[in-house]
Amino acid sequence: MRLLLRGRDIPDLHRLSVYQANGGYEGLKKALTMKPAEVIDEVKASGLRGRGGAGFPAGVKWSFIPQDEPIKYVAVNADESETGTFKDREIMEGNPHQMLEGALICAWAIQATAVYIYLRGEFWDIGDLLDGCIADAAAAGFAGKDILGSGWSCPVYTHLGAGAYICGEESAMLSSLEGVLGQPRVRPPFPAQKGGGLYREATVVNNVETLTNVPWILTEGADAFRAIGTEQSAGTKVFCVSGHVPRPGNYELPLGTPFRELLVDHAGCDPDNIKAILPSGGSGPIVPGTDEVLDTPLSYEAMQGLGTILGSASIIVMDNSVDMTWVASRVTKFFKHESCGKCTPCREGTYWLDKVLDRILEGEGRPEDVQLIDNVAKNMAGTTLCALGDFAANPIIHTISNFPDDFNAHVQPKPEEEQPAARPARGGRRRRASA
Amino acid sequence: MAETVTIVVNDREYQVPAGANLVDAARSIGDLIPVFCYHPKMAPVGMCRMCLVEMGSIQRDRASGDIMLDDEGVPQVRWFPTLQTACTTNVYEGLVIRTNTEQVDDARENVLEFLLTSHPLDCPICDKGGECPLQNLTMEHGPGKTRMVFGDKLKLDKHVPLGDLVFLDEERCIQCARCVRFQDEIVGDDVLAFHERGRSLQIITNSDPGFDSYFSGNTTDICPVGALTTADFRFGARPWELTDVPSIDPWDAAGSNISLSTRLDRDAGGRAIIKRVMPRQNEYVNEIWISDKVRFGHHFTRSADRLAWPATGESRATWAEALQGAANKLREAGEDLAIIAGSGLSNEDLYALRRLAEGLGSSRLGAWPPTHGGADLVAQVGLAQGSNLGTLCRGDAVLVIASDLEEEVPLWRLRLKQARDRGALLLVANARHTRLDDFASRQLRYATGGAAEFLANLEQEDEAAHGLLRDANNLVIVAGAEGLDLAGSRALMQAAANILVETGHVGRPNNGLLSPLPGPNGMGLHYLGFTPENTLDIMANPPQTLLVAQADLLSDDPAAPEWLVKVDNIVEMTLFQDTLGDRAQVVLPIQSFAERDGSFTSGERRVQRFYRAQGPVGEALPAWQVVMRIAEVLGQGRAKSSAAAVMLEMSQQVPAFEGCRYRDLGWTEKQDPAVGEDPWYGGTALLNRGGLGVQIPADADGGEVESCAPDLPESVKSDEGKFLIVPTTRLYNRERAFRATEIVSPRVPAPFALLNPGDAQRLGVNAGGTVEIEVDDGPAVQVLARLDESIPRGSLALPRHLTTTAMPLTPAAGTVSRVNVQSAAMVQTHDA
Amino acid sequence: MSLHDPRYKARIAGHLAKYPDKRSAVMPLLYIAQEAYGWVSPRGIQEVAEICEMDPTQVKSIAGFYTMYSEREKGRYWLHVCTDLPCALNGADTFYRDLREYLGVEDGGTSADGLFTVEHVMCLAACDKAPMLQCNFRYMESLDMEKMKAWIEDRRAELQAAGQGQGS
Numbered sequence A: 001m002r003l004l005l006r007g008r009d010i011p012d013l014h015r016l017s018v019y020q021a022n023g024g025y026e027g028l029k030k031a032l033t034m035k036p037a038e039v040i041d042e043v044k045a046s047g048l049r050g051r052g053g054a055g056f057p058a059g060v061k062w063s064f065i066p067q068d069e070p071i072k073y074v075a076v077n078a079d080e081s082e083t084g085t086f087k088d089r090e091i092m093e094g095n096p097h098q099m100l101e102g103a104l105i106c107a108w109a110i111q112a113t114a115v116y117i118y119l120r121g122e123f124w125d126i127g128d129l130l131d132g133c134i135a136d137a138a139a140a141g142f143a144g145k146d147i148l149g150s151g152w153s154c155p156v157y158t159h160l161g162a163g164a165y166i167c168g169e170e171s172a173m174l175s176s177l178e179g180v181l182g183q184p185r186v187r188p189p190f191p192a193q194k195g196g197g198l199y200r201e202a203t204v205v206n207n208v209e210t211l212t213n214v215p216w217i218l219t220e221g222a223d224a225f226r227a228i229g230t231e232q233s234a235g236t237k238v239f240c241v242s243g244h245v246p247r248p249g250n251y252e253l254p255l256g257t258p259f260r261e262l263l264v265d266h267a268g269c270d271p272d273n274i275k276a277i278l279p280s281g282g283s284g285p286i287v288p289g290t291d292e293v294l295d296t297p298l299s300y301e302a303m304q305g306l307g308t309i310l311g312s313a314s315i316i317v318m319d320n321s322v323d324m325t326w327v328a329s330r331v332t333k334f335f336k337h338e339s340c341g342k343c344t345p346c347r348e349g350t351y352w353l354d355k356v357l358d359r360i361l362e363g364e365g366r367p368e369d370v371q372l373i374d375n376v377a378k379n380m381a382g383t384t385l386c387a388l389g390d391f392a393a394n395p396i397i398h399t400i401s402n403f404p405d406d407f408n409a410h411v412q413p414k415p416e417e418e419q420p421a422a423r424p425a426r427g428g429r430r431r432r433a434s435a
Numbered sequence B: 001m002a003e004t005v006t007i008v009v010n011d012r013e014y015q016v017p018a019g020a021n022l023v024d025a026a027r028s029i030g031d032l033i034p035v036f037c038y039h040p041k042m043a044p045v046g047m048c049r050m051c052l053v054e055m056g057s058i059q060r061d062r063a064s065g066d067i068m069l070d071d072e073g074v075p076q077v078r079w080f081p082t083l084q085t086a087c088t089t090n091v092y093e094g095l096v097i098r099t100n101t102e103q104v105d106d107a108r109e110n111v112l113e114f115l116l117t118s119h120p121l122d123c124p125i126c127d128k129g130g131e132c133p134l135q136n137l138t139m140e141h142g143p144g145k146t147r148m149v150f151g152d153k154l155k156l157d158k159h160v161p162l163g164d165l166v167f168l169d170e171e172r173c174i175q176c177a178r179c180v181r182f183q184d185e186i187v188g189d190d191v192l193a194f195h196e197r198g199r200s201l202q203i204i205t206n207s208d209p210g211f212d213s214y215f216s217g218n219t220t221d222i223c224p225v226g227a228l229t230t231a232d233f234r235f236g237a238r239p240w241e242l243t244d245v246p247s248i249d250p251w252d253a254a255g256s257n258i259s260l261s262t263r264l265d266r267d268a269g270g271r272a273i274i275k276r277v278m279p280r281q282n283e284y285v286n287e288i289w290i291s292d293k294v295r296f297g298h299h300f301t302r303s304a305d306r307l308a309w310p311a312t313g314e315s316r317a318t319w320a321e322a323l324q325g326a327a328n329k330l331r332e333a334g335e336d337l338a339i340i341a342g343s344g345l346s347n348e349d350l351y352a353l354r355r356l357a358e359g360l361g362s363s364r365l366g367a368w369p370p371t372h373g374g375a376d377l378v379a380q381v382g383l384a385q386g387s388n389l390g391t392l393c394r395g396d397a398v399l400v401i402a403s404d405l406e407e408e409v410p411l412w413r414l415r416l417k418q419a420r421d422r423g424a425l426l427l428v429a430n431a432r433h434t435r436l437d438d439f440a441s442r443q444l445r446y447a448t449g450g451a452a453e454f455l456a457n458l459e460q461e462d463e464a465a466h467g468l469l470r471d472a473n474n475l476v477i478v479a480g481a482e483g484l485d486l487a488g489s490r491a492l493m494q495a496a497a498n499i500l501v502e503t504g505h506v507g508r509p510n511n512g513l514l515s516p517l518p519g520p521n522g523m524g525l526h527y528l529g530f531t532p533e534n535t536l537d538i539m540a541n542p543p544q545t546l547l548v549a550q551a552d553l554l555s556d557d558p559a560a561p562e563w564l565v566k567v568d569n570i571v572e573m574t575l576f577q578d579t580l581g582d583r584a585q586v587v588l589p590i591q592s593f594a595e596r597d598g599s600f601t602s603g604e605r606r607v608q609r610f611y612r613a614q615g616p617v618g619e620a621l622p623a624w625q626v627v628m629r630i631a632e633v634l635g636q637g638r639a640k641s642s643a644a645a646v647m648l649e650m651s652q653q654v655p656a657f658e659g660c661r662y663r664d665l666g667w668t669e670k671q672d673p674a675v676g677e678d679p680w681y682g683g684t685a686l687l688n689r690g691g692l693g694v695q696i697p698a699d700a701d702g703g704e705v706e707s708c709a710p711d712l713p714e715s716v717k718s719d720e721g722k723f724l725i726v727p728t729t730r731l732y733n734r735e736r737a738f739r740a741t742e743i744v745s746p747r748v749p750a751p752f753a754l755l756n757p758g759d760a761q762r763l764g765v766n767a768g769g770t771v772e773i774e775v776d777d778g779p780a781v782q783v784l785a786r787l788d789e790s791i792p793r794g795s796l797a798l799p800r801h802l803t804t805t806a807m808p809l810t811p812a813a814g815t816v817s818r819v820n821v822q823s824a825a826m827v828q829t830h831d832a
Numbered sequence C: 001m002s003l004h005d006p007r008y009k010a011r012i013a014g015h016l017a018k019y020p021d022k023r024s025a026v027m028p029l030l031y032i033a034q035e036a037y038g039w040v041s042p043r044g045i046q047e048v049a050e051i052c053e054m055d056p057t058q059v060k061s062i063a064g065f066y067t068m069y070s071e072r073e074k075g076r077y078w079l080h081v082c083t084d085l086p087c088a089l090n091g092a093d094t095f096y097r098d099l100r101e102y103l104g105v106e107d108g109g110t111s112a113d114g115l116f117t118v119e120h121v122m123c124l125a126a127c128d129k130a131p132m133l134q135c136n137f138r139y140m141e142s143l144d145m146e147k148m149k150a151w152i153e154d155r156r157a158e159l160q161a162a163g164q165g166q167g168s
Ligand SMILES: Cc1cc2nc3c(=O)[nH]c(=O)nc-3n(C[C@H](O)[C@H](O)[C@H](O)COP(=O)(O)O)c2cc1C
Pocket: A049, A050, A051, A052, A053, A054, A055, A056, A058, A077, A078, A079, A080, A081, A082, A165, A166, A167, A168, A169, A170, A171, A205, A206, A207, A208, A210, A211, A386, A387, A388
């Protein structure tokens, strides 16, 4: 069932007329007949959780916004920069109005004065597409001044980032929008509080996918939404599947669908040739491709039970040919490149992890280096301003704990006189056909 | 007393001020949480992660509000799952922290390890070595040895000039952003920033000139490592070789407390000389900041043109001969003696001069330069005792009028910018835009030269502004003299005083009048009877004998040669050679502020001591001593043996200085925040050991003061198509004393005039072109034209002291004059 | 071409109108400066600073933080090749190495003809279509070297044609 990737089923859904012909903006119309607090209650009741990574209940977040502030904002997080994530892109390309409608319903619920959509810089085309959609929606009275005659005005703007993963972190995103350096801010105050949001005003930050669920919840009702998925993970989720996968791509399935169904049935993986899975891009703890894992439902709670996270559900599959030391190094390069540099442990830690991993991969590793990077990573975890520090620690800590042999193989003391052993195969050597 | 809350630190309860920063609160109870990025003067950013502690809150029952106890009757604590940064936490009732656990120790060690892995092993050659927070904290919390491979260290540029005053060593920088935040938050010149990101993060400036701020040097103090160093001190000495001598800013009315760090130096023949100047913490005065002029301007004390020997006539003399010669001239003059004293003299010098004059029956005591009137009004209704500009906040108001405070008293401008940030209203009134306008809540404009009229009629001119001043909880007015002659300046001060009195803003802390009087001791001149009005009288009616003390008449006043010829005898006391050239019959070398003890009275009427930091130049003596020895020759009694003794007598003879004995001035108290005391916030020179000074009460502090209508002189109007020319002040200029500071010379502009683009167009000059300016019947000069929209049509702003000799167009008395202005190109065509 | 050129006026005004604070327009304006000068040149920074009423230092800081602003001159085609994990698992490293060899450049370098600047980048949200790259911020997906060679030669031919057009 597709609530979000409806663009696959309905051609030209990005056109307002097509969108409207398929029930578009009915959710917003309904919301405007309700009191803002009622809208919040409905979304709360639906159990919708944030799809940007943390899984925080959306309605609860909205209810934090102080009622009586004159200026409030909605900031849509379309920064989508986590390694292996490409769902928001497809949602916005195929079903942009539904995302806009969701954002506007949110805006009504908190009585926002403007909506900003923060797109990662590479999404130029999507920016153009959205600007067109916004203009169309405004012309039809769904956005901008005096929306649907309600007397409430709320313009919608797009803003392009310029290549910085950290700007997906909500407080960094707000700073970036304000024109200051895109580094995370001290919290509290949180974005939903006065002083913590955009221009220091109370602000809801939600992910694209989160908001795209909202029109459906309004038209079909919270109960219908709850009926999909599991008790604690309601609704569908777009799973981005990539890596060593015959049929990579986005799959929208109810939350709670087991890994096996997604990877084997839908994406076509050979269950015996899955060495490891990164369930949430580079940032979540890696898990081995065991039967236990494959039988785990893809829900927030079950993934937590596995010691990892559902996160943004960007699932990267690695087959048995892959050297986990190389994976750790590649993911570390990402975080080293994307660390904003504000916190000492993250800035210095990612630099040193990368240096030592390079050395290990070049056959220059010392036996104590595995212990060293494990220790460095653990020293980073839990000590930084934003979660990137933890994200960067995860690939080291969990690849070492799950695949110690892959590391040790690189740092075995070499018998004297002997030449360094041939390097183990690296994932990058293999070319996989993609569907 | 502020509200307090109970917090638990390492299982003991403490009362601390509610809402205080946790690092500060812990420090106040003796628990030193280590920090790098945190600085108590700036908003916390939580970036270095050095201050991690275990943190939790005492649990209370939701319904009853009672503290929840565990089985053993101990309050239950809900702990955060991870360590939290103390610097981003404000204390609240029931906050519990642990700073002495293994987890916290580990975290500190780990953060230090992270910092050190990238830090160069420069300590043996680093300017910060010995007073380096990183060094100190490494000793205390650091890991014993490195686990990283040395070759993996990042190699970066160690010599990046951020402009010509401050250098960056990229390898040493630990990315704490203190410098960036200082420039942005405290100064408002956000000319530093980070470039790139992650481990590539580096401090940059992209201003022109580089690091363009009058406060740049402060970043080198608050930098917790040796990454930022000044061009002045870089590789100059090791901090532990330095002796920090308490002193006072010798340049302006702020009276910034400073330390002169001296060292016995080979280049100075093994004698102590100043190696650097640093702020000394005085929360009432300058907190922990100084302007770059104060920091770098000390070079005149050792400049080659210092006068080393006394002289009579053409030839070098012994002191005995010189003193006798001076005494003869003075005796000859008797009552017909006049004295002109510069504002760089100490209170003690001025007292000695006054006593000398009194002994001879003269009361013609002139203050130099005679630009600012109304010091007497500061004495009456000046900023009240107990005031602190650092506490002005929401509900308070400040009016700055007829002053370009950034250029005149930069430190006041810095503090007022911050008052504005704390919510105080900042009204800036001038005929043109000045830097302070950038921070103003409201800008007020009046016609060139019209400040006094404007303020006297403020209620009619701008009712709203008047209302803001009237209704403020506290009101400070800073009145300068830009565009005013002496009478006009006095009238402006009177108008300001009237507003303060009429609206009840006198006699209470944080209320009253300030004036950016030139030099460090403008108020001392007033209290000891030296007035600018007398100076004008002296100029108009030259005496038989003129004693000139530390006043550079020829450089300041283009008319000086004319009136000085009418004086029969000149006795000069001076720091420099060639000030009055061969006009003086007796020339006596005196010591600079750095070579002797003394005191200045700041614009806030704070009497503050400075101490001898280095030996004299040649045979120069303290001015008070020279004067008293002349008096001794004249039979007026024995000279005092020390500055302290002079002050002791003053404190008995001059009511204003009652309570200003050196012992009183040397009083100190614990400063809050206690920045100067510990090794984590900056250099050791910050600690105030020399005394916080004593503020002379304003008359209004004791009782009623009445207002009286100002005597409004007619303001000058532009006529006959001529321009009004307004002499203005530039902080960096070519005044004799400042010229010796060569590192700043590149920042002193060529002489220029500011004019309205409309006028420029009419004259046919472009920005950067030349204009020729000619006073009514005087000489003509050519200066560069700079265009400024805010300059009223028909006016020109002409900075003083951009030439080494007196600019014919900048009369000492600061008057607005009518001049002819032409584009220089046109003048040349005439010639052709 | 300066930012004050009339052709940019409407776009700049449009961006300034979006935000309550001029400073917020710094990022969109830096893109325009990059377009105008071909890179984020010192003059571009100065002009953005003036329009956004910021100190040029702050503008430079923003320009340096993000990877999509180039503070050095670059070729007409700026190729951002993703070599992040999902792409690397599908041959992106080899693809990138071959591409560089073909163009004869190092990572971050510009081809001798000045046409192509290549750089490796982190995940571009196209992991299911690896190998892939962005050329002047427009996606090119599911690539292989054959496709790339053809594309490169097309660009070269285009330029030559244009050059000859000018010459005649
Ligand atoms: C380093 C970092 C990067 C992040 N990147 C993104 C992102 O690209 N997109 C996103 O929606 N959320 C991202 N997040 C999560 C956001 O901070 C925030 O939790 C989210 O946008 C909230 O929306 P939601 O409640 O709808 O999920 C990131 C968080 C961190 C710490």
